[in-house]
Amino acid sequence: MSEERKDKIIQDGVSRRSVLGIGSAALAAAAFGELSAHAQTREGTRKAEGDHSSSNPGQENKPLLAENPHSNTPPPTDQGDVGPIWYSYDLTHKRIQEGGWTHQVTQRELPSSTEIAGVNMRLTAGSFRELHWHTADEWSIMLYGNARVTVLNPDGTILIDDVSKGDLWYFPAGFPHSIQGLGSLAEDRAAVGGQKVQSPIQYTFRMEAMAPTKRSTGGEIRIVDSHNFPVAKNIAAALDIIKPGGLRELHWHPNAPEWQFYMAGKGRMTVFMPVGSARTMDFNANDVGFVPFNAGHYVENTGDTDLVFLEMFKASEVLDFSLNQWIRRLPPEMVTSHLKLDNNAIHTIPAENLEILPR
Incomplete structure (x- = not known):
């Protein structure tokens, strides 16, 4: 991949995931190099959206499509077969x-x-x-x-x-x-x-009355598992409240799949799977989301009110890995070799697992 192409991908990728943090944008840029072999490409999708290629002259369920625009016209970074991640x-x-x-x-x-x-x-x-x-x-x-x-x-x-x-x-x-x-x-x-x-x-x-486990300008998260609710030995949960434009940062869970229930607001989630597969869906109140075991994902508030949803796990505790924190914990030379970031860019990445990032 040329440096010019890579720079363009980073710039364009940030428009889709600007609140992920520079670490996530850079990782996405590196991943696009692998994805270029797939039939669907960013440039091809852009051209298709610019003419009649993506239109449907046949029948459409317009109310359903209006609630799921990123399923009807997926972003060019969506690839492969992830399987269902949404139901209502x-x-x-x-x-x-x-x-x-x-x-x-x-x-x-x-x-x-x-x-x-x-x-x-x-x-x-x-x-x-x-x-x-x-x-x-x-x-x-x-x-x-x-x-x-x-x-x-x-x-x-x-x-x-x-x-x-x-x-x-x-x-x-x-x-x-x-x-x-x-x-x-x-x-x-x-x-x-x-x-x-x-x-x-x-x-x-x-749960709602407890102090937030983590809080930022982007929102707050409350975690209830066997550490603070000892009887709950087999089910752990987190209650997320994300402010408009905020993001549950790109992360994954090493101990269980994630089952979600959306209680209020509007959001968008992308789930990343092995060999470059990815799927993006929109979520509204009363929807259910699912994230396969160990799959990377983020959830963004795309509405103008708070996005409130539950994360559920068949596990004794809530565990996750933050992409940003992983990048910051690596030796800078290793990050530069993989993602072509200079030292200044690396140090703009949050060093802690912030859970929820602001706009």
Whole structure:
């Protein structure tokens, strides 16, 4: 690749990922050298978008395309086959009954998501989710309203607790539990035996009320895993709030795939896979995202309000590697050899894992 071509790619690439940081832009420039052998090229895509090659004179679902512009007309850096990384609860069957409804996104909708499935449920005031248990652990967050949860321990003690918006609960596999409309918490606790049968284990957590794990001008992130919620041994989560134009920086997770639920705002995610494959999709509230194990990815707020979403992992803790931090931890000579950056450029890359970068 010529230096002129490489400089042009870096300049143009920053327009797509300007908030990634110079380290990410430079890495993208190096990667484009490998991608040039693929049928789809940056220049070819530009030419196609400049004439009628990318248009569709046939039928289109215009509302759907308007919500997913980067799937309909992918950026030229998208290559190969990544597999589905997007679905929406609003496209699934909604089971409606007196007292509420449920709909779910499972492996049927996202075939690669073999470890986590999601259910979105509404209970009307006074109704309840019948007594039950599962063969898998249950992790849930309250999106609005108030509810009362119960869970029984093998020793006969029981947790009865109230949850509201931003609170979560975790029920281990096989533990019988319920979710119900609210009455008097004190009366319910007294009716089952009071203090002597009260669970010594806390199965609920005030996620939204906790101080952010990390905060910057670009947003904030709250992490809840076995370190601060000990009962959650098999499911870890992060709640991301990204300001307009901000970015969950380019990173990957070494211990589990990532399952996402978008709660508010508009965003865009690109997932990078081996041998130059990449896929970009747009996300809106009530959408589900999926990132394969160890796949590099970023999430950008493309709207004018906060982007709020959950990262979920079938793991005991949230672990990630930051691309920027990796570059800064390497000897500068090694970075220069790989990415053709001078020492001044290298030192503009953030040295820490900032999680969320500003505009």
